[in-house]
Amino acid sequence: MIVLAQQVASHPLSPMQPLLFYVFAALTVGSAWAIVLSQNIIRMAVYLLTTLAGVAAIYFMLNAEFLAAIQLIVYAGGTLILIVFGVMLTSKNPFMQLVTSPLERALGLFIAASVAVMAMVALLNSPVPGGAAAPAAPAGHDHVARIGRALLSDYLVPFELAAVLLLVVMVAAAYMARRTQR
């Protein structure tokens, strides 16, 4: 058994990476589609959590560790909590269901499927470097330092704009969600 695991793992092309990729891709895509099929808003939020975590894992596989951390902290930790709060504040019964008609669901699935299929067709007919292995990360690469430098040089204007945007959003959200005196 051990020997078998070793052989699988020490295959020249596959040091665990593909297996992990498929696990995380299945997690991401599976829970994303679970959101589509679920009718319960709380469940949707939980599935969104696993999707976001799966996307973070995919960022890890793409050597984007900083982004993965951001994804977990801001997205899974912040945005998702916000959504759950929204759910709690906006439903007297958190397990309420708002059902759409089967026709609408079929139409939605059709549109989504056609977009995805056409994207795949485009992909299959593109000169994508199909079998090329991932370029090895250069020794001593340090994404955080590079990202930090880029944010304060090339991307300074978007960075500042984002800061202003967040401020505006904060004020706006606080203003809109305030308890109105009636």
Add this chain to the structure above:
Amino acid sequence: MSDLLLTISLPHFLVVSFLLLAAGISTMLTKRNAIGILIGVELVLNAAAINFVAFNHYGWPGVRAAPAIDGQMFAIFIIVLAAAEASVALAIFLNFYNNFGSIDVERADDLKA
């Protein structure tokens, strides 16, 4: 074939992104709960971000070399915008809920022509 399965490269990530995009679109189209729609939007944004990061990592022949940093920067801004969008959207939903006593988007048609 085994090479295609065992060597993970750009197309694999793109396929994940397409499937995520499709899930997001169908979520937006099939939910009546406003927060469900918001969740669909988050899925679509994530699909886009995966695309950015994947192209950033693998590059594109003749266009740009890998590894670079720009794709990751775009993904960071996507995350920032998603957070901003979610907070504003939820504030709107709260107001909507206070006025209509429900969060069913079918009922939000007071502004129609």
Add this chain to the structure above:
Amino acid sequence: MTPVQAHILDLLAAATLIPLASALLLLFAGKRWLGRLSGWVATLAMAGSCGCALAALSAWQDNLPATIVFEIPWIPVPGQAAGYLNLGMLVDHLTVAMTAMVTLIATLVHLYSIGYMQGDKRFERFFAYLSLFTFAMLGIVVSASLTQLFVFWELVGLTSYLLIGFWFERPGPRLACKKAFVMNRIGDAGFLAGLAILYCKLGGNLLLPAAGDAQTPSGVPIETIYQTLTAILADENASILSPPAWLTFAGIALFCGAIGKSAQFPLHTWLPDAMEGPTPVSSIVHSATMVAAGVYLTARLLPILTPGVHLFIATIGLVTLVIGACMALVMTDIKRVLAYSTLSQLGYMVLGLGAGAYNFALLHLVAHAFFKCCLFQCAGSVIHAAGGKQDLRSFGGLWRKMPATMACFAVCTLAIAGASVMGVGLSGHYSKDGLIACMHNYGLALDEAFNPGGTTFPFAHIFYWAPVAVAYVTAFYMARAFTLTFLGSPREPHLIEHAHEAPLTMLVPQGALALLAVVATPWGMAFWGDRINASAMIVPWVQGGTEEQVGETAVEFTHHAVGFAWLVGIAGGVALYAAGTKNAARLAKLPGVRLLHTWFLNKFYFDGLYDGFVVGLAKAVAGLAWILDRAVIDAAVDALAKRVREGAASISPFDPDPSGSPINSVAFAAQAADQALRPTHSGRIRLYVLLAFGSAALILMAVLILVFAARAAGHAA
């Protein structure tokens, strides 16, 4: 690779993975397809795993070297020689023995749970969590490297959270599981810090030190953390005996993880609260899995811990030993008595490890696992019979209704008290008395270390006399629990009326564990006896680890000191409590005793201290922040706003007359456009989405068709 080693590796891998498989099966298919059968499925799977582990144990030969397989690539790390941080398995006598012990107890606990959890609405999920918990613990035991161990370590933390909070509808378990989780996180922060220090100093392959020299299955010697460390220290002109500060710090940090998991002082408060979980959970948490993990980690790392860390470990163990026993004396909840008893016994193990009594500490771990698991299961049966009542004061006279449970409880009480007659005893006798004998020499050695030349340092001998005293206390509080529960006349007859013997699924594991508590030690003695020299080799500098080193004097002395502790303690306990709690209550009123009694009963005020201090601190910080917010930030913002308003008021007279201005014409144009576009606004948000993505699909299709057409034209041309 020699066939035996390959065989053992396969068996242990199977023993580890079977519980995972059954947990996943139950998690995904339990509710829908297995239903009530899932308890038996999980139990059979555990029994299979136990069979593998026992087969590995019997295949193990004492002269086999420690074997490490470490070739499964896990995380790509740029700095690593192989390019990867690997996963693997470590097999030596400790692994083999621990795996057998864990799977054996887990199987019996699974069996017991079938009876205990009967009728629970999340029956299947309980077994899924229990199997996952066992898997996590087995993962710790077979892990080859410290980094890999950490992953399973956290998994144990997570699954214990799920199990302790299994009845999360009630507030008690909810708080208890949170507390266990937070306390463990505090310890794990230390573990992580220690791991980071070692990682930075030694590189990524932190292979756990095995007993003796380790080799790969093909016989190539492999360097463990111990060899790497000694080599690095030799370069710095240091050694583990005269270490650099970072090594001592790393050792203490790593031991913090064990403090959390093994519930040592000062993070011990979660363990008694964990009683809120179902009783089978208590029985497995308190015996073979979670608390054993900390002791196992300490035992594994013992060779790389510096003398300072050893003293730290021994001190922590000593404090835990004493306060646990004191609190066990006065608790009135049967499960809490056992919980504090566990605390105290863990103190023995940790104290023994700190003092270098490696063999006896681990022997005590195994012996304690069997009898404590049995005691908890008996307590569970009693609680079941008494309809959920847990108060010792309302039991009494149960021996008539539950003779089999009483017999098991009695055997285990004798085992934990260390009963022996003419040198033949139950498991607790060998492990605990041996450990105390080692402490004798440790006390002497410390005395000498602190006072080179002449004058004695009496404080050092507390490391010997405290364990001796606690041996008496142990016998006493166990006799108290036993007497109040089973002997005498019923104090609340209506409780006893409906009492009945536990069902067979609960009785069988109880009996089996009681039997194991009797036979475990001779088996353990035989197993460990041959390894005594090996342990002397892996911990070369600590005193008193082996029977030869313990020496005749210490053994003789200890026989006199604690040989009859069990008899004295049990006789005292039975005599005091045979007539109920009256006599004890009178005793507790005596002036000196009263103060102690209040202290013990309030658990030394630890919970209050933590709540008061930590929460108070947080509140103080919050208050400070509030003042800052009001006084500085708000004031600044208000001032700014005022200034802006003044500015706006000063320029408003210059605003031109609005009618006919270019701005208005833009507005009119927009209004006209709006009128034209109004019909498209149906107010149905999903229609907008449909239109947007429908047109996106159409555009995509058009582009594709254009591209294909262009390509076809190109081919044609």
